[in-house]
Amino acid sequence: MSTQPPFQSPVGTHDVYGPEAALWEGLIAHFAQAAYRYGFSMVHTPIFEDVGVFNRGIGEHSDVAKKEMYVFEDRGGRVYALRPEGTASIVRAFVEHQPTTPFKAWYVTPAFRYERPQAGRYRQHHQVGVEVLGTDDPAVDVEVISLAWRFYQSLGLTNIRLLINSMGHDACRSVFVGALRDVLSEHKDSLCEEHQKTFSDNPLRVLDCKKDACIAVTDAGPTLPDFLCDDCRGHFAKVTSGLESIGIAYTLTPRLVRGFDYYTRTTFEFVADALGSAQNAIGGGGRYDKLAEQLGGAPTSGIGFGSGIERLLLARRAEGVDAPLINRVPDIFVVDTTGDDVATPLVDHLRSAGYATLRAFDGRSMKSQMKVADRSGARVALLIGPQEQAAGEITLRDLRSGDFEQAQRRVASNDIVAALQELLGK
């Protein structure tokens, strides 16, 4: 760009077009297919909500709520926030409408977080995800995790690890948090600079800290699994054995607490080692058995996960997977040099017959139109010039035939669909 245009996409946002957009389309189609197989229905909720929906859900002490939310006031004085993640809105909708359970929703949505962009991290990124409300059966945990896992497989990803942990429910977790807080308080001066100030607000965050100082303290401190009550321990055991029964490998990760406060019991994260960087988490989720209550509903168990579209595609690239995710190659390209625009009714007819059909515009030369036809990737070209027009015929040329000279023949206009069916097999 020699000079910056007057308007550019906002900092940390991107336009998606061209081949990249085809990957998005394919990725979403694969996710929709997986969701369908598991019995999920698509749900649409607003991309902005009362700021309380997110504050109560993800926790006021989380980084996201503290400094990353896009909060704004509308003309009526209501305070809203652009959604920073997908779960809270779905649960709010569930509480509001009280649908029959289990409520199984899948979605694709932008998510907004105000932070400095870098590789794999944007102010607007996009997620696909699912949520299940109304049951705490560990078999559902297994289903949600396996849906993610099979989805990643369908994208061609192979170098993915599943990290999993249980954070327990209210009672056993609070005992753990208390024990953790005691230890942190005791070794307060050994913590990293930031957590010396904040450890008391949310001790669990310290488990996530990557500073050696904090790691040294928490390594010697209590670990979550030791504090699980019998119920939570049993629940988690069923989740892991369920995963084993369907051949999904996992890594027990006692430190895994994730960024949102609403998680209870099962939490998990998928990392793509090919990404190598700090931004190697391609998806994550967990159970949130208290969230519906926190948003004003009846106590209702829930679990879900979200996965970042941009990062999934980065991971695919990093693994060297370059197969297209969806076929968007046209069947037919119509070349019309009659000057009478016979192409318009012809392409309409072909499209109605079910063929993906392109054409050229602006009355360009045959050579020029053939170039465009070739680049479009179309399987066949239909040529109509004055000769064909006069004879009531169409020249059908197989653009993907190895033999340049023998690849074409004349067909009566009325027989064109039959000829195409024979050649294309559809």
Add this chain to the structure above:
RNA sequence: GUGGGUGUAGCUCAGCUGGUUAGAGCGCCAGGUUGUGGUCCUGGAGGCCGCGGGUUCGAAACCCGUCACUCACCCCA
């Protein structure tokens, strides 16, 4: 929020320690004796060198500011 790097045609980039009509490859358009694509050849369009100011006889090149992009820290998708 903090720090580093970069900003020259649609894309990827050259432009030596400042010297005066700014280049290449790819892409795009048009031709190669007039109805045809992949290769090849020829020609063409397209850049106030991110923006503003300064130093200088002279700046795309040096200095300052500003905007943007990018990478890293924090944290996450």
